[in-house]
Amino acid sequence: RAAFERARSTQAIVQLGGEVARVASLDPPDRVLAIEALRRVLAATPGHAATLRALVDQYVAQGVWGEASLALETLASKAQDPRAKLAALLQLAQLYAGSLRRPSEVERVLRTALDADPTSLEALRRLVSHLRETSGGGDEIRTLLARIAEVDTRPEAKALALDDLATLHVGSGDVPAAEHALVESMAQVPTAARIARIMALHTGTPADQARAMSAVVERQQELDRPDAASLAALGQLETSLGRWPDAVSHLRIAITLAPALHEARAALARALVRTRGAADAMAMVVQMITPDAAPLLSLGDPAAALATLESALEAEGRVEEATVARELRAVGGGLDDGAHVALRARRIVVDPSAPVPIALDPVTLRGGVVPQDMPPMLLALAAAIAGAEAKLVRVDLQELGVGPRDRVLPASGHPLLLLVYRLATMLGVARPEVALSTGVARPRVVMKDVPWLVVPEALLEQSEPVQTASLAAPLVRVALAVPWLEDFPSAYAHAVLCGAARQVVPGFASEIVEADQQDLIEDFTKRVSRAIGRKQKKALAELVPTLSEMAAPTLRDVAAFEQAVVRTELRAAFVTTGDLLATLDVARALDTELARVTASVGVHALAATLAHPLAGDVSRFALSQAATALRWRAGTLWGRPA
Numbered sequence: 001r002a003a004f005e006r007a008r009s010t011q012a013i014v015q016l017g018g019e020v021a022r023v024a025s026l027d028p029p030d031r032v033l034a035i036e037a038l039r040r041v042l043a044a045t046p047g048h049a050a051t052l053r054a055l056v057d058q059y060v061a062q063g064v065w066g067e068a069s070l071a072l073e074t075l076a077s078k079a080q081d082p083r084a085k086l087a088a089l090l091q092l093a094q095l096y097a098g099s100l101r102r103p104s105e106v107e108r109v110l111r112t113a114l115d116a117d118p119t120s121l122e123a124l125r126r127l128v129s130h131l132r133e134t135s136g137g138g139d140e141i142r143t144l145l146a147r148i149a150e151v152d153t154r155p156e157a158k159a160l161a162l163d164d165l166a167t168l169h170v171g172s173g174d175v176p177a178a179e180h181a182l183v184e185s186m187a188q189v190p191t192a193a194r195i196a197r198i199m200a201l202h203t204g205t206p207a208d209q210a211r212a213m214s215a216v217v218e219r220q221q222e223l224d225r226p227d228a229a230s231l232a233a234l235g236q237l238e239t240s241l242g243r244w245p246d247a248v249s250h251l252r253i254a255i256t257l258a259p260a261l262h263e264a265r266a267a268l269a270r271a272l273v274r275t276r277g278a279a280d281a282m283a284m285v286v287q288m289i290t291p292d293a294a295p296l297l298s299l300g301d302p303a304a305a306l307a308t309l310e311s312a313l314e315a316e317g318r319v320e321e322a323t324v325a326r327e328l329r330a331v332g333g334g335l336d337d338g339a340h341v342a343l344r345a346r347r348i349v350v351d352p353s354a355p356v357p358i359a360l361d362p363v364t365l366r367g368g369v370v371p372q373d374m375p376p377m378l379l380a381l382a383a384a385i386a387g388a389e390a391k392l393v394r395v396d397l398q399e400l401g402v403g404p405r406d407r408v409l410p411a412s413g414h415p416l417l418l419l420v421y422r423l424a425t426m427l428g429v430a431r432p433e434v435a436l437s438t439g440v441a442r443p444r445v446v447m448k449d450v451p452w453l454v455v456p457e458a459l460l461e462q463s464e465p466v467q468t469a470s471l472a473a474p475l476v477r478v479a480l481a482v483p484w485l486e487d488f489p490s491a492y493a494h495a496v497l498c499g500a501a502r503q504v505v506p507g508f509a510s511e512i513v514e515a516d517q518q519d520l521i522e523d524f525t526k527r528v529s530r531a532i533g534r535k536q537k538k539a540l541a542e543l544v545p546t547l548s549e550m551a552a553p554t555l556r557d558v559a560a561f562e563q564a565v566v567r568t569e570l571r572a573a574f575v576t577t578g579d580l581l582a583t584l585d586v587a588r589a590l591d592t593e594l595a596r597v598t599a600s601v602g603v604h605a606l607a608a609t610l611a612h613p614l615a616g617d618v619s620r621f622a623l624s625q626a627a628t629a630l631r632w633r634a635g636t637l638w639g640r641p642a
Helices: 002-006 010-024 031-044 049-062 065-078 082-097 103-116 121-133 138-151 155-171 175-188 192-201 206-222 228-240 244-257 262-274 278-286 302-315 319-331 337-345 362-369 376-384 415-427 457-461 464-479 491-501 515-531 534-541 544-549 555-577 580-589 592-597 603-611 615-622 625-634
Strands: 433-437 444-446 452-456
Touching: 010 031, 010 049, 031 049, 049 065, 049 082, 065 082, 082 103, 082 121, 103 121, 121 138, 138 155, 155 175, 155 192, 175 192, 175 206, 192 206, 192 228, 206 228, 228 244, 228 262, 244 262, 262 278, 262 302, 278 302, 302 319, 302 603, 319 337, 319 580, 319 603, 319 615, 319 625, 362 464, 362 555, 362 625, 376 491, 376 534, 376 544, 376 555, 415 433, 415 464, 415 555, 433 457, 444 464, 452 457, 452 464, 457 464, 464 555, 464 580, 491 515, 491 555, 555 580, 555 615, 555 625, 580 592, 580 615, 592 603, 603 615, 615 625
Parallel strands: 433 452
Antiparallel strands: 444 452
């Protein structure tokens, strides 16, 4: 300090004065001493930038705002470094806006800052904010926002400025300028909200919306930033306008970039039908249903997509699958009442004198109808003990409400017999005795020396397609050699199958730890042993190599097996009727919750149907060419085979 007081040369004053100010700023600071030292330096070297900056900091630390502003004014006017000059002006503007509350000075200083650096984003943004708080400055604010958007290289920040600019243009009634801003904003950072804003500019005029979105897509291509949502929005607009080739082009790119854009996929399928691309359209919609219908059900109008599928199938000559798509449209509420009634009123015309085709014999049933995920060894075990059911399961017909007078005599000519006999022949199983009962809820088979089919009397009140679909189920169980599942479900079915395996592999399923299940298996091992004969033992012996190597089925495996049997029943019901609506009626009868949800048609009913493990499975099966081929064999096509 003493040296500083003695210093006379300018260089010494600057060096020693700066050091005195630095030391005086240390805790506890002596601001007065620091300021005196810095003032002496400035007296020796007026406009010394570093000293002016240090003096500003001392004034600010003391809260001496007026002196700080004067120092900043001097610094801004004297600074040679553009960055230092700009920093001083920005700090000065902040000081005038805050502590000194001098808005007119704020605007002056910020304009000076922009004169010094027209690309200063901070100065531009502060001036916009200041003008909004004071004068409004609509026209100038729009100009400043346009400059911000031009200067800022960060896409998100640029887009936000353009959004703000578009809002001001809309407020002033300049829609073309607003559109221009939003187009660039979308090109920088595309979002659903920005697409919605562009659409809102031209509400009710899809042609203008398409023009604006086309500009967006072109700008995105210039920036090499293609956006799936923008392309999808444009393609869907072009679809609504009937510009099919353009729609196909844009929508193809959209779903390539983002395969999960299901609305775009549905729109593309519609456009493809109109541009001779029915095969691609058909495949596209089917992929939204199989193996999972979630993509279809995510659409705003799934029934419309099914209408596209129907049109595509018809264009490809696949009229039977097209009819299935129409039936699903009916479930989804996509048909008027008259069209729905017409579907329900259909009947397959059968020539009673013509031979009944054996279309679903056990081999065909297993190869073409049984779901591929059915556990094959469980089905093989069931087939191996076929013929022993009457001894394995003993059911008293009287317990099912069947008395001597309830038998439907073969000579009676009862229409029910014609349906049962036709189905039995079609499935390649023996004709059963038929009895009516009020003691059962749905048809079931009772294995005696001759199998009995017990039919609820209430079924006679149903339509013929529903009767046929209902009667097919128990006969399919006979064909699959599992009629005993009705009486031995779940853990009991597991015990039957494991007990059958133990006839030839004694230690089979010994690893099962549940004591109750082991006891059940041991019990059924004895029961199966008493029920089977040489034929069954020979069939079981052929399974020994596989049984010896495989793990024992779990209760979950058996549950999957049981569900696969029911899926097979419904698939066969569809093949034998050709009527998906009647088959779905049978599925609803198996599940009260499904019946409740689908009591009325609509999107909710379609969603419940396609998401259901049974109804959804048979719906997807019905759309397949394999199902149509089986129906051709069964004679249940509605039109001529393609």
